[in-house]
Amino acid sequence: MxxxxxxxxxxxxxxxxxxxxxxxxxxxxxxxxxxxxxxxxxxxxxxxxxxxxxxxxxxxxxxxxxxxxxxxxxxxxxxxxxxxxxxxxxxxxxxxxxxxxxxxxRPRIGRSCTLVAATPIIVRIPKANYRKYGIEPPKDYPYVYWRKRYPFEAFIKQLEDNLIKKFKAFHGEAIEPTPIFEEFVFRKQVCNHIIVKGREVKVFGSLWTFIFKNLYKDKRRIIQFGLETGFGELNSLGFGFINPITEKKDAPRN
Missing domain, CATH: 3.30.70.1890 (Alpha-Beta Plaits)
Known part of the structure; x- marks a missing residue:
């Protein structure tokens, strides 16, 4: 809603x-x-x-x-x-x-849909996962923002984990981790400046298009939830806002 x-x-x-x-x-x-x-x-x-x-x-x-x-x-x-x-x-x-x-x-997604990130999606990769994804940051950071130089697998996995955690927290339901994103198109990487405790800091995000086909009931619920709560982190700061793309119908022929 x-x-x-x-x-x-x-x-x-x-x-x-x-x-x-x-x-x-x-x-x-x-x-x-x-x-x-x-x-x-x-x-x-x-x-x-x-x-x-x-x-x-x-x-x-x-x-x-x-x-x-x-x-x-x-x-x-x-x-x-x-x-x-x-x-x-x-x-x-x-x-x-x-x-x-x-x-x-009240936008509702159907069995097939296309979603677009209207604002950058923020995904942070914790230090514990650096080796898993082959990430070697220049300093001993507790986390790094996903950027296009890192594996796409790292972005998708962290994005799925975040969405499932939010779904569980909101609905109070136990749900098994499952692959959510089927087709996705990377559009571009962006850097935003935000104010945190009076200090300007950089956050790195990315813009994507997500394509879903033949969504079954539970998976559709998760995607519908993500449409409203946002994808990735810092949603309440305006990041990861998602819009559905409405397919244009062909104009009637005379």
Whole structure:
């Protein structure tokens, strides 16, 4: 379940590429004095994700922009919707908007589907797995971010493990590790700058397209869950946001 939030620029502004913690802060403030008011401080997974503000371009006063909020928890999405009903203005750093409308979306995946990473997927490989994947970092790091110079196997395995752990934590169900990703297309590697405890740090991510065919019930549930909670790590900072690609039907012939 997700929300499509439409906003209108109140003034000319340069698009802020370091929007992550600022938009996250806006969302957490919406949860103040609700049943989710302690979500920010809660240990473990947050079970929500959000897109970038799109299109990601400098804006003029009056330009329309949008962003999406997604979660496998319908009550959390409903809380966001209720709180947004009382919002007139959305401030994300130096970007200021008036709130125009909020729409509820319920995308469902079928037996076959194509998913695209709308924001970079972050995957960290722990030191314990360096030898397994033949990784030799220049320093004794506790983990490394997956980058294209590392084996694709490392990315997919860590991605699957992360998704299964989140699924178990949310549903409280025991589920056996299983290969999830069938076909995948690497699009590009990216480096983002985020603010952590007042300090700017780099995170390395990657953009992918995932193709699924003949999904059976349990596997479809896992993929549907990933569509809403996000793929990889740092989902509540806006990373790993996933969109379904809707196939265009051929135009009718005369």
């Amino acid at each position: 997700r929300l499509l939030v439409e906003v209108k620029a109140l003034c000319d502004a340069v698009y802020d590429l370091k929007y992550h913690h600022k938009l996250q802060g806006f969302l957490y403030r919406l949860l103040k004095d609700t049943a989710y008011s302690n979500l920010h401080d809660r240990r473990g997974y947050k079970f929500f994700s959000f897109s970038n503000i799109f299109p990601p371009e400098d804006m003029r006063e009056g330009d329309v922009r949008r962003f999406l909020i997604a979660s496998p928890d319908p009550a959390l999405i409903e809380t966001f919707r209720e709180q947004l009903a009382h919002v007139d203005r959305v401030n994300v750093g130096d970007m200021s908007f008036s709130l125009q409308r909020v729409s509820v979306l």
